[in-house]
Amino acid sequence: MSDTFKAILVSRDADKKQSVEIVDLTEADLMEGDVTVAVEATTVNYKDGLAITGKAPVVRRWPLVPGIDFAGTVIESSHPDWRKGDKVILNGWGVGETHYGAFAARARVKGDWLVPLPDGMSPHDAMAVGTAGYTAMLAVMALERHGIVPDRGPVVVTGAAGGVGSVAISILSTLGYHVIASTGRNAESPYLIDLGAAEVISRDELSQPAKPLAKERWAGGVDSVGTHTLASVLAMTSYGGAIAACGLAGGMDLPTSVAPFILRGVSLLGIDSVMAPKAVRLEAWRRIGADLDLKKLSTLSRSIAFDGIIGAARDIVEGRIRGRVVVDL
Ligand code: NDP
Numbered sequence: 001m002s003d004t005f006k007a008i009l010v011s012r013d014a015d016k017k018q019s020v021e022i023v024d025l026t027e028a029d030l031m032e033g034d035v036t037v038a039v040e041a042t043t044v045n046y047k048d049g050l051a052i053t054g055k056a057p058v059v060r061r062w063p064l065v066p067g068i069d070f071a072g073t074v075i076e077s078s079h080p081d082w083r084k085g086d087k088v089i090l091n092g093w094g095v096g097e098t099h100y101g102a103f104a105a106r107a108r109v110k111g112d113w114l115v116p117l118p119d120g121m122s123p124h125d126a127m128a129v130g131t132a133g134y135t136a137m138l139a140v141m142a143l144e145r146h147g148i149v150p151d152r153g154p155v156v157v158t159g160a161a162g163g164v165g166s167v168a169i170s171i172l173s174t175l176g177y178h179v180i181a182s183t184g185r186n187a188e189s190p191y192l193i194d195l196g197a198a199e200v201i202s203r204d205e206l207s208q209p210a211k212p213l214a215k216e217r218w219a220g221g222v223d224s225v226g227t228h229t230l231a232s233v234l235a236m237t238s239y240g241g242a243i244a245a246c247g248l249a250g251g252m253d254l255p256t257s258v259a260p261f262i263l264r265g266v267s268l269l270g271i272d273s274v275m276a277p278k279a280v281r282l283e284a285w286r287r288i289g290a291d292l293d294l295k296k297l298s299t300l301s302r303s304i305a306f307d308g309i310i311g312a313a314r315d316i317v318e319g320r321i322r323g324r325v326v327v328d329l
Contacts, residue, residue: 040329047096051097072107148220161183226245249319
């Protein structure tokens with residue numbers, strides 16, 4: 001009989017009532033793919049929280065092993081790019097949504113979805129960054145492409161104490177930006193300053209319905225909250241600035257006007273990590289290796305055991321997780 005390994009499985013019954021349990025699987029249970037990976041580390045992202053709690057329709061195949069990202073070692077490959085022993089990272093591509101994901105000791109995926117683990121980074125480090133951190137880097141790269149360099153003025157980061165926010169603050173401050181961190185958890189101010197924030201403001205300053213335009217406060221920003229917060233951030237962006245929108249932790253709507261766009265030439269930059277082309281991913285992970293102070297990863301992450309994933313998933317959708325959560329297998 002094949003060796004079994006632990007996996008988290010979400011299922012639903014005939015009435016579409018969702019449940020989650022820890023089960024034993026074998027490699028024969030995994031889905032099709034040309035590379036099998038021994039998962040060494042994974043993480044709990046906001047999307048994993050939505051998948052496990054069923055709070056939003058992330059899971060689109062039943063039953064499913066959730067988990068949108070992992071780092072590990074190739075144990076079997078028929079893909080030309082990968083050989084047994086290679087260290088790899090996976091983010092997105094529908095893994096943990098339509099394809100069995102990271103919350104298992106083994107994953108079988110398409111080799112085209114994998115990128116190499118950057119030199120000097122352990123699987124644990126890579127998952128302390130995780131999809132949230134890789135998305136933060138995609139947002140920083142988008143701001144740079146738009147010419148938002150440190151000399152242009154401050155940048156704002158919303159949802160600051162969350163995963164995307166924490167990594168964005170670390171990267172932006174290391175690159176020399178003056179970072180204004182917006183948080184609903186004032187007690188986390190020392191943590192945010194430790195990560196590199198120059199100023200901390202209250203979430204309440206941005207979460208009320210926005211005026212079309214307000215006093216110019218920043219040249220750019222990384223928003224993981226959406227709704228009134230993103231509308232306020234846009235209204236407060238200075239002439240020619242840009243905001244990278246990557247999340248919906250506050251809501252999916254965007255109750256704004258065209259005023260920031262047509263009167264101040266502000267740009268809204270959309271960030272998607274899931275289907276980002278391979279060249280963009282390789283560049284993002286190269287930049288993470290180069291521009292993220294790895295020492296800050298221990299400040300912004302903590303480890304949990306496999307058994308803690310379901311609890312962490314519930315916490316993250318309630319906004320109770322600080323920074324990043326790493327699961328070492
Ligand atoms: P976290 O839960 O770690 O962080 C979200 C943060 O948003 C919270 O920590 C909190 O920060 C703030 N927040 C939570 N609820 C609210 C609310 N109701 N109103 C205002 N602020 C709120 O999640 P992640 O950082 O992992 O992800 C953030 C968002 O980015 C999610 O929506 C996620 O789906 C999205 N995302 C998108 C990706 C993409 O490809 N575009 C990839 C990865 C993530 P604080 O307490 O400091 O205020």
